[in-house]
Amino acid sequence: MNNKQIQEQRMRGYFMQAAKEMLKGEGLRSLNVRSIAQQAGYSFATLYNYFKDVKELVFLCVNDFQEECETEIMLKAKDTPAGTERIKAITKAYIGYFVQYPSIFNLFFIERLGDIGQKQPTAALIYTFLDRLCLHDWDYCLQNTEKEEKEIAIIKQELNYVSCGMLLFYMNRIQPSDYTEFTETVNIQVDAIVARVLQPNS
Amino acid sequence: MNNKQIQEQRMRGYFMQAAKEMLKGEGLRSLNVRSIAQQAGYSFATLYNYFKDVKELVFLCVNDFQEECETEIMLKAKDTPAGTERIKAITKAYIGYFVQYPSIFNLFFIERLGDIGQKQPTAALIYTFLDRLCLHDWDYCLQNTEKEEKEIAIIKQELNYVSCGMLLFYMNRIQPSDYTEFTETVNIQVDAIVARVLQPNS
DNA sequence: CCAATATACTGAACATTGTTAATTATATTT
DNA sequence: AAATATAATTAACAATGTTCAGTATATTGG
Incomplete structure (x- = not known):
């Protein structure tokens, strides 16, 4: 350079x-x-x-934030045992990060970084963010539970969708209306979804 | 008048x-x-x-759209048997409506109708929209399955969050990238969540 | 039916925003 | 030190939401 x-x-x-x-x-x-x-x-x-324009600047900020977010989450979850426990910890830290920085949530999930050429890669990066954070632990579950890859994939997706759905309602609509109630909901939902990995197949 | x-x-x-x-x-x-x-x-x-301003106008449009949406969904689902089957039908129609009119999705879930005084009531209206559409059928499930109210409530919430999570990713990030794949994902997720109502308690 | 008044409508104008182009200031090179 | 290239700034434009003073229209009292 x-x-x-x-x-x-x-x-x-x-x-x-x-x-x-x-x-x-x-x-x-x-x-x-x-x-x-x-x-x-x-x-x-x-x-x-x-x-090029202000969108390019904002787009570059998103990348920086994502790195920062990853670092913070992994630091928080590093002492949790691998597998379902860590998936829960990571997911909750992931949600916590966006609650801490609502504008980053907007940037990541709401704002259409629109007409930027690099849109597609960024979209995929965001879409798969939680999955990448939990990658090792999902692998661990696949190895150590009776669930098959297909079932795991559905649960993984569900966790992703529910997380961002809860965030959307809480951030944008302030629903649930206070933070305590929100974390309660998060705990219930995340625990319920991840628990299914350990449940016997019916 | x-x-x-x-x-x-x-x-x-x-x-x-x-x-x-x-x-x-x-x-x-x-x-x-x-x-x-x-x-x-x-x-x-x-x-x-x-x-008062353009926001007020848009806010009033939201109300109209919600009524229209409800009518369209109920028409589509009216011949489906009550209970889990109709919950699935309603949820899929609900998702379908927003795919058909992406800008209404934005209005409902994304756009903060911000500084409007009537914000809070509107938020609740939107937050509980799917639940209200399925109200009778959730009651039916409560009566006709072994699941308790608490468990039903969690599943209901989950359906709400997953629906809007899927929509968010598809609308805003075009992920999954084509409509066929999207409807497949919707079917898998919705069916999986609602099916849990009928599963025996572990 | 006409004048006085109230109501409804409109264009001009302002503020805020993103963006571009021409001009000025600064640095580099010969 | 002069010529040139690069960087930074000012001025300006376009699109948008909003306000306000003026004009057109309708209503009402005599």
């Missing part, structure tokens, strides 16, 4: 850090080109020398 | 019909005050004589 590339990367970094701070705080609503640039210490027009 | 109220209601109707047509067609993205008013045959400023 030559000097020019290093400097460019640095400049992108300034804008991205500004955007990321604002996203974590105020969220996407209050994010605009002028405020990002001001926070970064440049004119709004300068931003366009380093990003 | 006096003459003035009748006329006001009629005017609101013109704008709402215009907005509803555009919402069903192009969706929320292309909806703007000027185009709604043009479609309705008035100036954009006239709109503000009948609605």
Whole structure:
């Protein structure tokens, strides 16, 4: 990487850090080109020398957030025994992360990063995020339970859909209306779904 | 209702019909005050004589759509035998309606109708929509299976969350990538969840 | 039926946003 | 140090939601 590339990367970094701070705080609503640039210490027009448009900037923030999210979750779940217990821990930490940063939830699941060319890969990345986090543990379950791959796949999907469904209702509609009740619901649902891995086949 | 109220209601109707047509067609993205008013045959400023702001107009459209949705679903499911079979039919019709009108899905589940005062009631209305559609059939299950109310409640919730999770991924991320695969996933998930009502308790 | 008043409608204008293009400032090279 | 290339900024445009003062229309009292 030559000097020019290093400097460019640095400049992108300034804008991205500004955007990321604002996203974590105020969220996407209050994010605009002028405020990002001001926070970064440049004119709004300068931003366009380093990003195609504001969507590209936001898209790059999503990637950073996903890494951060993964790190945080794995740290939280690392002492949990492999298998169903860790799947539950990871899933709850996953949900917890998005509750902590609602604007990142929006970015990941709600906002259509629309007309960006890289849309499709990003979509897949998000869609399979929880599955990737639990990959080892699902493998462990496959090895150590009587459930077959097909059944595991359905349960895995279900966990994914329920997690994001609960988040959607809680974040967007504030339903359940308080956090205590929400975590209760999360516990009940996640436990119920994962428990099915250990239930005897009927 | 006096003459003035009748006329006001009629005017609101013109704008709402215009907005509803555009919402069903192009969706929320292309909806703007000027185009709604043009479609309705008035100036954009006239709109503000009948609605506080464009959010109020859209909010009223949501209500109309919900009624329409309910009618369509109940018509589709009316010949299905009560209980689990009808729950499945209703849920699939419910999902189908939103696939047919993605912008209504957005309106219902994604868009925060935000700063509107009537937010809370609307949220509850949406949150409990599927449950209300299936109300009689869940009661039927409670009467005719060995499952208790508590267990039924969990399954009901799960169905709600999974439905909206699947929709979210399919609508917003186009995942699964084609409609055939999507309906397959819907069938598998819905059938699996509802089937649990009939499974013997372990 | 006409004038006075109330009501309804409209265009002009403003604020906020993303974006582009031309101009100015800065750095690099010869 | 001058010429050139690069970077950053200001000015401006377009789309959108919203407000307000003016104009057209309807209603009412004589």
